[in-house]
Amino acid sequence: xxxxxxxxxxxxxxxxxxxxxxxxxxxxxxxxxxxxxxxxxxxxxxxxxxxxxxxxxxxxxxxxxxxxxxxxxxxxxxxxxxxxxxxxxxxxxxxxxxxxxxxxxxxxxxxxxxxxxxxxxxxxxxxxxxxxxxxxxxxxxxxxxxxxxxxxxxxxxxxxxxxxxxxxxxxxxxxxxxxxxxxxxxxxxxxxxxxxx
Amino acid sequence: xxxxxxxxxxxxxxxxxxxxxxxxxxxxxxxxxxxxxxxxxxxxxxxxxxxxxxxxxxxxxxxxxxxxxxxxxxxxxxxxxxxxxxxxxxxxxxxxxxxxxxxxxxxxxxxxxxxxxxxxxxxxxxxxxxxxxxxxxxxxxxxxxxxxxxxxxxxxxxxxxxxxxxxxxxxxxxxxxxxxxxxxxxxxxxxxxxxxxxxxxxxxxxxxxxxxxxxxx
Numbered sequence: 001x002x003x004x005x006x007x008x009x010x011x012x013x014x015x016x017x018x019x020x021x022x023x024x025x026x027x028x029x030x031x032x033x034x035x036x037x038x039x040x041x042x043x044x045x046x047x048x049x050x051x052x053x054x055x056x057x058x059x060x061x062x063x064x065x066x067x068x069x070x071x072x073x074x075x076x077x078x079x080x081x082x083x084x085x086x087x088x089x090x091x092x093x094x095x096x097x098x099x100x101x102x103x104x105x106x107x108x109x110x111x112x113x114x115x116x117x118x119x120x121x122x123x124x125x126x127x128x129x130x131x132x133x134x135x136x137x138x139x140x141x142x143x144x145x146x147x148x149x150x151x152x153x154x155x156x157x158x159x160x161x162x163x164x165x166x167x168x169x170x171x172x173x174x175x176x177x178x179x180x181x182x183x184x185x186x187x188x189x190x191x192x193x194x195x196x197x
Numbered sequence: 198x199x200x201x202x203x204x205x206x207x208x209x210x211x212x213x214x215x216x217x218x219x220x221x222x223x224x225x226x227x228x229x230x231x232x233x234x235x236x237x238x239x240x241x242x243x244x245x246x247x248x249x250x251x252x253x254x255x256x257x258x259x260x261x262x263x264x265x266x267x268x269x270x271x272x273x274x275x276x277x278x279x280x281x282x283x284x285x286x287x288x289x290x291x292x293x294x295x296x297x298x299x300x301x302x303x304x305x306x307x308x309x310x311x312x313x314x315x316x317x318x319x320x321x322x323x324x325x326x327x328x329x330x331x332x333x334x335x336x337x338x339x340x341x342x343x344x345x346x347x348x349x350x351x352x353x354x355x356x357x358x359x360x361x362x363x364x365x366x367x368x369x370x371x372x373x374x375x376x377x378x379x380x381x382x383x384x385x386x387x388x389x390x391x392x393x394x395x396x397x398x399x400x401x402x403x404x405x406x407x408x409x410x411x412x413x414x
Contacts, residue, residue: 024243025219026262044263044283052401082284082321087398094397112321112340112358129340129358147358163359163377 008190009041018189030068034103037075038188045069045077046084049096068096072103072120074181081111086132086150097133104181108144115148119156121179139171139179230268234410239402242409248273248288250310252413255279259402264319265289270296270327270346272309276334278316278392278399285319285338287311288327291364297346299329314352316392326364333370335388335395353388 010018015035022041025031027048039045050068068085077083087096102119108126115130119138124130128142131150136142140154143161154160159169186193230246233253241262246252248268254260258279266273266281267288281287288310290296299308310327314334319325323338328346335353338344342356345364350356354368357375362368371383 019219021219023219024263028219046283048405050405052404084283084321087401089394089397092397094394094401096401110322127341127359131358145359164357164375 010189012189016185018185027068030066032067032070034071034073034075036073036182036185037071037077038185039077040079040188042080043077044082044084046082049085049087051085051097052095053090053093067098069099069101071101072105074103074185075101075105075107076181076184077107078109078111078126080109081107081113083107083113086114086116088133102138104179106179106181106184114150121176123179139176141171143168229413230266232410232413234414238410239399239406239408240410240413241406242412244413246413255315257396257399257403259399259406261285261402261406267296267327268310270310271299271329273327274309274312276313276315276317278395279313279318280395280399280402281319282321282323284322286324287313287319289324291326291328291346297326297328297364299327299347316395318395320358328364335392353383353391355383 010020012018017033017035017037019039020041023039024044026046030047030050031045047068050066069083083099085096085099087094097116099115100117104121105118106123107113108124108128110126111124111128113130114132115134115136118136121138122136122140124142125144127144128146130148133151134148135153137154137156139157141159146161146165147163148165157171158167160166161168187195228249230248231251233251235254235256237256238254238258240260243262244260245265250268250272252266252268253274255275255277257277258275260281261283263283264281265286270288273288299310308329311325312331314332316335317332318337320338320340322341324343326344326346330344330347331349333350333352336350338356339358339360341359344350344362347365348362350362350368351370351372353371355373360374373381373383
Protein backbone atom coordinates (compact mmCIF):
# COMPACT_ATOMS: atom_id res chain seq x y z
CA UNK A 1 0.00 0.00 0.00
CA UNK A 2 2.36 2.62 -1.20
CA UNK A 3 1.47 6.18 -0.37
CA UNK A 4 2.98 7.51 -3.53
CA UNK A 5 1.58 6.92 -6.99
CA UNK A 6 3.19 4.18 -9.05
CA UNK A 7 6.57 5.25 -10.21
CA UNK A 8 7.12 5.70 -13.88
CA UNK A 9 10.25 4.89 -15.75
CA UNK A 10 11.16 8.56 -15.88
CA UNK A 11 11.46 11.37 -13.38
CA UNK A 12 9.73 14.39 -14.92
CA UNK A 13 10.79 17.74 -13.53
CA UNK A 14 8.88 21.02 -13.42
CA UNK A 15 10.91 22.35 -16.32
CA UNK A 16 9.92 19.36 -18.43
CA UNK A 17 13.09 17.33 -18.20
CA UNK A 18 12.53 13.60 -18.44
CA UNK A 19 15.29 11.75 -16.67
CA UNK A 20 15.22 7.96 -16.66
CA UNK A 21 15.55 6.39 -13.25
CA UNK A 22 18.12 4.03 -14.70
CA UNK A 23 20.34 6.84 -15.94
CA UNK A 24 23.63 7.28 -14.12
CA UNK A 25 24.22 10.91 -13.31
CA UNK A 26 27.35 11.47 -11.26
CA UNK A 27 27.82 14.83 -9.59
CA UNK A 28 24.33 16.20 -10.28
CA UNK A 29 25.17 19.49 -8.59
CA UNK A 30 27.39 20.29 -11.57
CA UNK A 31 24.92 19.28 -14.29
CA UNK A 32 22.63 21.97 -15.73
CA UNK A 33 19.60 20.90 -17.73
CA UNK A 34 17.94 23.63 -19.80
CA UNK A 35 14.50 22.04 -19.73
CA UNK A 36 12.55 19.60 -21.94
CA UNK A 37 15.57 17.39 -22.12
CA UNK A 38 15.20 13.63 -22.34
CA UNK A 39 17.76 11.41 -20.64
CA UNK A 40 17.14 7.76 -21.47
CA UNK A 41 18.15 4.75 -19.37
CA UNK A 42 21.84 3.81 -19.11
CA UNK A 43 22.97 7.29 -20.02
CA UNK A 44 25.98 8.38 -18.01
CA UNK A 45 26.84 12.02 -17.32
CA UNK A 46 30.01 12.81 -15.40
CA UNK A 47 29.19 16.00 -13.57
CA UNK A 48 31.75 15.21 -10.89
CA UNK A 49 34.58 16.04 -13.28
CA UNK A 50 34.32 19.78 -12.69
CA UNK A 51 37.03 22.23 -13.51
CA UNK A 52 39.66 22.57 -10.83
CA UNK A 53 41.09 25.95 -11.77
CA UNK A 54 38.70 28.91 -12.04
CA UNK A 55 38.23 30.61 -15.41
CA UNK A 56 40.84 33.28 -16.06
CA UNK A 57 38.50 36.23 -16.68
CA UNK A 58 35.46 35.53 -14.58
CA UNK A 59 32.83 38.16 -14.04
CA UNK A 60 33.75 39.78 -10.74
CA UNK A 61 31.40 39.28 -7.87
CA UNK A 62 29.40 36.51 -9.48
CA UNK A 63 29.08 33.22 -7.66
CA UNK A 64 31.53 30.56 -8.66
CA UNK A 65 30.03 28.78 -11.61
CA UNK A 66 31.21 25.23 -11.39
CA UNK A 67 29.04 23.69 -14.07
CA UNK A 68 30.71 20.66 -15.61
CA UNK A 69 28.00 19.73 -18.12
CA UNK A 70 25.47 22.27 -19.44
CA UNK A 71 22.65 20.98 -21.62
CA UNK A 72 20.21 23.21 -23.53
CA UNK A 73 16.53 22.73 -24.26
CA UNK A 74 14.99 19.82 -26.17
CA UNK A 75 18.10 17.69 -26.07
CA UNK A 76 17.71 13.96 -26.46
CA UNK A 77 20.29 11.65 -24.92
CA UNK A 78 19.73 8.13 -26.21
CA UNK A 79 20.24 4.92 -24.32
CA UNK A 80 23.79 4.11 -23.34
CA UNK A 81 25.44 7.35 -24.33
CA UNK A 82 27.98 9.05 -22.14
CA UNK A 83 28.73 12.74 -21.66
CA UNK A 84 31.94 13.67 -19.92
CA UNK A 85 33.81 16.95 -19.69
CA UNK A 86 37.15 17.08 -21.50
CA UNK A 87 40.33 17.44 -19.51
CA UNK A 88 43.81 18.71 -20.32
CA UNK A 89 46.93 20.30 -18.95
CA UNK A 90 46.58 24.03 -18.53
CA UNK A 91 49.38 26.19 -17.10
CA UNK A 92 51.06 23.16 -15.60
CA UNK A 93 47.99 21.78 -13.87
CA UNK A 94 45.47 19.26 -15.11
CA UNK A 95 41.92 20.54 -15.25
CA UNK A 96 38.62 19.49 -16.68
CA UNK A 97 36.73 22.04 -18.78
CA UNK A 98 32.97 22.37 -19.06
CA UNK A 99 31.05 20.52 -21.77
CA UNK A 100 28.29 22.65 -23.30
CA UNK A 101 25.42 21.37 -25.40
CA UNK A 102 23.07 23.78 -27.19
CA UNK A 103 19.38 23.28 -27.89
CA UNK A 104 17.89 20.45 -29.96
CA UNK A 105 20.94 18.21 -29.71
CA UNK A 106 20.34 14.54 -30.42
CA UNK A 107 22.95 12.11 -29.10
CA UNK A 108 22.65 8.58 -30.47
CA UNK A 109 22.87 5.32 -28.53
CA UNK A 110 26.28 4.23 -27.29
CA UNK A 111 27.92 7.52 -28.20
CA UNK A 112 30.66 9.08 -26.06
CA UNK A 113 30.87 12.89 -26.11
CA UNK A 114 33.93 14.66 -24.72
CA UNK A 115 33.54 17.84 -26.76
CA UNK A 116 34.09 21.35 -25.47
CA UNK A 117 31.03 22.76 -27.19
CA UNK A 118 28.17 21.49 -29.30
CA UNK A 119 25.93 24.08 -30.97
CA UNK A 120 22.21 24.09 -31.56
CA UNK A 121 20.38 21.61 -33.77
CA UNK A 122 23.10 18.99 -33.91
CA UNK A 123 22.40 15.35 -34.70
CA UNK A 124 25.00 12.88 -33.45
CA UNK A 125 24.42 9.29 -34.54
CA UNK A 126 24.94 6.07 -32.65
CA UNK A 127 28.32 4.58 -31.62
CA UNK A 128 30.04 7.89 -32.32
CA UNK A 129 33.06 9.13 -30.40
CA UNK A 130 33.46 12.90 -30.13
CA UNK A 131 37.06 13.54 -29.08
CA UNK A 132 38.18 15.89 -26.36
CA UNK A 133 37.79 19.63 -26.98
CA UNK A 134 36.05 19.17 -30.32
CA UNK A 135 33.77 22.07 -31.22
CA UNK A 136 30.66 21.38 -33.25
CA UNK A 137 28.75 24.38 -34.58
CA UNK A 138 25.02 24.61 -35.42
CA UNK A 139 23.09 22.33 -37.81
CA UNK A 140 25.66 19.56 -38.02
CA UNK A 141 24.98 15.91 -38.65
CA UNK A 142 27.49 13.33 -37.40
CA UNK A 143 26.78 9.95 -38.97
CA UNK A 144 26.79 6.63 -37.09
CA UNK A 145 30.16 5.18 -36.09
CA UNK A 146 32.15 8.36 -36.72
CA UNK A 147 35.21 9.13 -34.64
CA UNK A 148 35.60 12.90 -34.38
CA UNK A 149 39.25 13.49 -33.43
CA UNK A 150 40.17 15.66 -30.47
CA UNK A 151 40.23 19.45 -31.04
CA UNK A 152 38.37 19.21 -34.39
CA UNK A 153 36.15 22.19 -35.23
CA UNK A 154 33.16 21.29 -37.38
CA UNK A 155 31.56 24.29 -39.15
CA UNK A 156 27.82 24.83 -39.39
CA UNK A 157 25.71 22.90 -41.92
CA UNK A 158 28.26 20.08 -42.29
CA UNK A 159 27.73 16.36 -42.52
CA UNK A 160 30.67 14.43 -41.10
CA UNK A 161 31.49 10.72 -41.10
CA UNK A 162 34.41 8.31 -40.95
CA UNK A 163 37.18 7.24 -38.67
CA UNK A 164 38.66 9.84 -38.26
CA UNK A 165 35.67 11.98 -39.15
CA UNK A 166 35.85 14.20 -42.21
CA UNK A 167 33.35 16.60 -43.70
CA UNK A 168 31.58 14.63 -46.40
CA UNK A 169 28.77 16.96 -47.32
CA UNK A 170 26.50 19.83 -46.52
CA UNK A 171 23.01 20.06 -45.09
CA UNK A 172 20.78 20.83 -48.09
CA UNK A 173 18.55 23.86 -48.06
CA UNK A 174 15.29 23.01 -46.39
CA UNK A 175 16.99 20.17 -44.56
CA UNK A 176 17.06 21.98 -41.26
CA UNK A 177 13.52 20.98 -40.29
CA UNK A 178 14.77 17.47 -39.54
CA UNK A 179 16.80 18.76 -36.59
CA UNK A 180 13.69 19.81 -34.69
CA UNK A 181 13.34 17.59 -31.60
CA UNK A 182 10.04 18.86 -30.12
CA UNK A 183 8.07 15.95 -31.56
CA UNK A 184 10.60 13.39 -30.41
CA UNK A 185 10.41 14.84 -26.90
CA UNK A 186 6.70 14.04 -26.73
CA UNK A 187 7.17 10.38 -27.68
CA UNK A 188 9.03 9.40 -24.51
CA UNK A 189 8.34 9.73 -20.81
CA UNK A 190 5.75 8.33 -18.49
CA UNK A 191 2.85 9.27 -20.78
CA UNK A 192 4.31 8.96 -24.25
CA UNK A 193 2.32 10.44 -27.08
CA UNK A 194 2.19 8.65 -30.41
CA UNK A 195 4.29 10.17 -33.15
CA UNK A 196 2.56 12.66 -35.34
CA UNK A 197 1.62 11.21 -38.75
CA UNK B 198 2.27 7.69 10.82
CA UNK B 199 2.14 4.95 13.43
CA UNK B 200 4.64 5.39 16.18
CA UNK B 201 4.86 1.67 16.95
CA UNK B 202 7.17 0.79 14.12
CA UNK B 203 10.01 2.90 12.90
CA UNK B 204 9.04 3.79 9.38
CA UNK B 205 11.17 1.73 7.08
CA UNK B 206 12.83 3.85 4.47
CA UNK B 207 13.15 1.89 1.26
CA UNK B 208 16.64 2.10 -0.12
CA UNK B 209 15.22 3.58 -3.29
CA UNK B 210 13.42 6.32 -1.42
CA UNK B 211 15.19 9.60 -1.62
CA UNK B 212 14.38 12.90 -0.18
CA UNK B 213 15.78 13.99 3.12
CA UNK B 214 19.30 14.72 2.06
CA UNK B 215 20.36 16.68 -0.97
CA UNK B 216 21.39 14.16 -3.49
CA UNK B 217 24.64 14.66 -5.27
CA UNK B 218 24.26 11.86 -7.75
CA UNK B 219 21.66 9.47 -8.96
CA UNK B 220 23.45 6.22 -9.22
CA UNK B 221 21.19 3.22 -9.55
CA UNK B 222 22.25 0.29 -7.43
CA UNK B 223 24.98 -1.76 -8.99
CA UNK B 224 24.05 -5.39 -9.27
CA UNK B 225 26.91 -7.23 -7.63
CA UNK B 226 26.60 -10.57 -9.33
CA UNK B 227 28.92 -13.49 -8.84
CA UNK B 228 31.48 -14.08 -6.14
CA UNK B 229 33.31 -11.25 -4.45
CA UNK B 230 36.88 -11.53 -5.68
CA UNK B 231 39.90 -11.43 -3.39
CA UNK B 232 41.59 -8.08 -3.81
CA UNK B 233 44.99 -6.53 -3.18
CA UNK B 234 44.70 -2.77 -3.13
CA UNK B 235 47.47 -0.31 -2.60
CA UNK B 236 46.61 2.16 0.15
CA UNK B 237 46.98 5.05 -2.30
CA UNK B 238 44.71 3.79 -5.07
CA UNK B 239 41.31 5.31 -5.80
CA UNK B 240 38.40 2.98 -6.48
CA UNK B 241 34.95 4.42 -7.02
CA UNK B 242 32.11 2.98 -5.03
CA UNK B 243 30.18 1.95 -8.13
CA UNK B 244 33.04 0.12 -9.79
CA UNK B 245 32.23 -3.53 -10.45
CA UNK B 246 34.64 -6.22 -9.35
CA UNK B 247 33.68 -9.83 -10.01
CA UNK B 248 35.28 -13.22 -10.38
CA UNK B 249 37.03 -15.85 -8.30
CA UNK B 250 40.63 -14.72 -8.90
CA UNK B 251 42.65 -11.96 -7.29
CA UNK B 252 42.36 -8.38 -8.48
CA UNK B 253 45.45 -6.26 -7.82
CA UNK B 254 45.37 -2.47 -8.05
CA UNK B 255 48.75 -0.80 -7.53
CA UNK B 256 49.88 2.56 -6.22
CA UNK B 257 47.98 5.70 -7.23
CA UNK B 258 45.80 4.02 -9.84
CA UNK B 259 42.29 5.34 -10.38
CA UNK B 260 39.24 3.20 -11.13
CA UNK B 261 36.31 5.35 -12.29
CA UNK B 262 32.66 4.68 -11.42
CA UNK B 263 31.08 1.81 -13.36
CA UNK B 264 34.37 0.39 -14.52
CA UNK B 265 34.35 -3.41 -14.55
CA UNK B 266 37.18 -5.64 -13.42
CA UNK B 267 36.36 -9.29 -14.05
CA UNK B 268 38.68 -12.00 -12.85
CA UNK B 269 36.73 -14.95 -14.23
CA UNK B 270 39.60 -15.95 -16.51
CA UNK B 271 42.38 -15.36 -14.00
CA UNK B 272 44.18 -12.69 -12.03
CA UNK B 273 43.70 -9.05 -13.04
CA UNK B 274 46.66 -6.77 -12.34
CA UNK B 275 46.52 -3.00 -12.67
CA UNK B 276 49.94 -1.32 -12.54
CA UNK B 277 50.94 1.95 -10.96
CA UNK B 278 49.28 5.23 -11.94
CA UNK B 279 46.80 3.65 -14.30
CA UNK B 280 43.41 5.17 -15.07
CA UNK B 281 40.49 2.87 -15.86
CA UNK B 282 37.57 4.97 -17.08
CA UNK B 283 33.86 4.36 -16.68
CA UNK B 284 32.35 1.34 -18.42
CA UNK B 285 35.75 0.02 -19.36
CA UNK B 286 36.08 -3.69 -18.77
CA UNK B 287 39.25 -5.51 -17.83
CA UNK B 288 39.08 -9.27 -18.17
CA UNK B 289 36.06 -9.24 -20.45
CA UNK B 290 34.65 -12.25 -22.24
CA UNK B 291 35.32 -12.51 -25.97
CA UNK B 292 32.60 -11.85 -28.51
CA UNK B 293 31.37 -15.45 -28.10
CA UNK B 294 31.01 -14.93 -24.36
CA UNK B 295 33.95 -17.12 -23.33
CA UNK B 296 36.46 -16.16 -20.67
CA UNK B 297 39.88 -17.34 -21.79
CA UNK B 298 42.45 -18.63 -19.36
CA UNK B 299 45.96 -17.41 -19.95
CA UNK B 300 48.47 -20.06 -20.99
CA UNK B 301 51.19 -20.54 -18.35
CA UNK B 302 54.62 -19.08 -18.99
CA UNK B 303 57.89 -21.04 -19.17
CA UNK B 304 58.09 -21.56 -15.42
CA UNK B 305 54.53 -22.77 -15.38
CA UNK B 306 53.15 -19.71 -13.62
CA UNK B 307 49.78 -18.53 -14.76
CA UNK B 308 49.82 -15.37 -16.84
CA UNK B 309 46.55 -14.29 -15.33
CA UNK B 310 43.72 -12.72 -17.24
CA UNK B 311 44.85 -9.15 -17.79
CA UNK B 312 48.02 -7.31 -16.83
CA UNK B 313 48.27 -3.55 -17.19
CA UNK B 314 51.72 -2.00 -16.93
CA UNK B 315 52.29 1.36 -15.26
CA UNK B 316 50.75 4.59 -16.60
CA UNK B 317 48.14 2.76 -18.70
CA UNK B 318 44.89 4.52 -19.59
CA UNK B 319 41.85 2.45 -20.47
CA UNK B 320 39.24 4.81 -21.89
CA UNK B 321 35.45 4.80 -21.69
CA UNK B 322 33.85 1.54 -22.76
CA UNK B 323 37.07 -0.16 -23.84
CA UNK B 324 37.19 -3.94 -23.48
CA UNK B 325 40.33 -5.84 -22.61
CA UNK B 326 39.58 -9.54 -22.99
CA UNK B 327 40.90 -12.04 -20.48
CA UNK B 328 43.49 -14.67 -21.36
CA UNK B 329 47.02 -13.50 -20.59
CA UNK B 330 46.43 -10.13 -22.20
CA UNK B 331 49.21 -7.64 -21.49
CA UNK B 332 49.10 -3.86 -21.99
CA UNK B 333 52.53 -2.23 -21.80
CA UNK B 334 53.58 0.85 -19.87
CA UNK B 335 52.16 4.18 -20.94
CA UNK B 336 49.73 2.74 -23.48
CA UNK B 337 46.32 4.31 -24.04
CA UNK B 338 43.44 2.03 -24.97
CA UNK B 339 40.95 4.35 -26.70
CA UNK B 340 37.22 4.71 -26.28
CA UNK B 341 35.32 1.59 -27.26
CA UNK B 342 38.45 -0.28 -28.34
CA UNK B 343 38.59 -4.05 -27.95
CA UNK B 344 41.84 -5.83 -27.18
CA UNK B 345 41.53 -9.54 -27.94
CA UNK B 346 42.45 -12.43 -25.64
CA UNK B 347 46.16 -13.02 -25.24
CA UNK B 348 47.18 -9.93 -27.18
CA UNK B 349 50.42 -8.30 -26.04
CA UNK B 350 50.41 -4.54 -26.58
CA UNK B 351 53.83 -2.90 -26.25
CA UNK B 352 54.85 0.18 -24.33
CA UNK B 353 53.61 3.71 -25.09
CA UNK B 354 51.17 2.58 -27.77
CA UNK B 355 48.06 4.54 -28.68
CA UNK B 356 45.01 2.56 -29.68
CA UNK B 357 42.59 5.20 -30.93
CA UNK B 358 38.83 5.05 -30.49
CA UNK B 359 36.85 2.09 -31.81
CA UNK B 360 39.89 0.14 -33.00
CA UNK B 361 40.42 -3.56 -32.45
CA UNK B 362 43.43 -5.69 -31.62
CA UNK B 363 42.96 -9.31 -32.65
CA UNK B 364 43.37 -12.13 -30.15
CA UNK B 365 46.97 -13.17 -29.65
CA UNK B 366 48.37 -10.26 -31.62
CA UNK B 367 51.71 -8.73 -30.57
CA UNK B 368 51.92 -4.95 -31.01
CA UNK B 369 55.43 -3.45 -30.90
CA UNK B 370 56.28 -0.47 -28.67
CA UNK B 371 55.22 3.04 -29.75
CA UNK B 372 52.62 1.77 -32.25
CA UNK B 373 49.66 4.00 -33.06
CA UNK B 374 46.57 2.19 -34.36
CA UNK B 375 44.19 4.61 -36.04
CA UNK B 376 41.63 4.98 -38.77
CA UNK B 377 40.11 1.53 -38.63
CA UNK B 378 43.32 -0.46 -38.47
CA UNK B 379 46.10 1.65 -40.01
CA UNK B 380 49.34 1.59 -38.04
CA UNK B 381 52.34 3.79 -37.64
CA UNK B 382 55.13 4.33 -35.13
CA UNK B 383 55.01 7.28 -32.74
CA UNK B 384 58.42 8.99 -33.04
CA UNK B 385 57.57 12.16 -31.12
CA UNK B 386 59.43 11.00 -28.02
CA UNK B 387 56.88 12.45 -25.64
CA UNK B 388 56.32 9.38 -23.48
CA UNK B 389 58.04 10.96 -20.46
CA UNK B 390 55.81 14.03 -20.75
CA UNK B 391 52.72 11.88 -21.13
CA UNK B 392 53.58 10.01 -17.96
CA UNK B 393 53.99 13.31 -16.14
CA UNK B 394 50.63 14.55 -17.40
CA UNK B 395 49.06 11.27 -16.30
CA UNK B 396 50.42 11.82 -12.78
CA UNK B 397 48.93 15.34 -12.74
CA UNK B 398 45.59 14.00 -13.93
CA UNK B 399 45.61 11.39 -11.20
CA UNK B 400 46.29 14.10 -8.59
CA UNK B 401 43.07 15.80 -9.71
CA UNK B 402 41.01 12.63 -10.03
CA UNK B 403 41.96 11.44 -6.57
CA UNK B 404 40.35 14.53 -5.13
CA UNK B 405 37.23 14.21 -7.32
CA UNK B 406 36.35 10.56 -7.13
CA UNK B 407 35.27 9.37 -3.69
CA UNK B 408 37.20 6.20 -3.05
CA UNK B 409 35.74 3.29 -1.21
CA UNK B 410 38.16 0.38 -1.33
CA UNK B 411 36.70 -1.03 1.87
CA UNK B 412 33.57 -2.05 0.00
CA UNK B 413 35.50 -4.61 -2.01
CA UNK B 414 37.73 -5.97 0.75
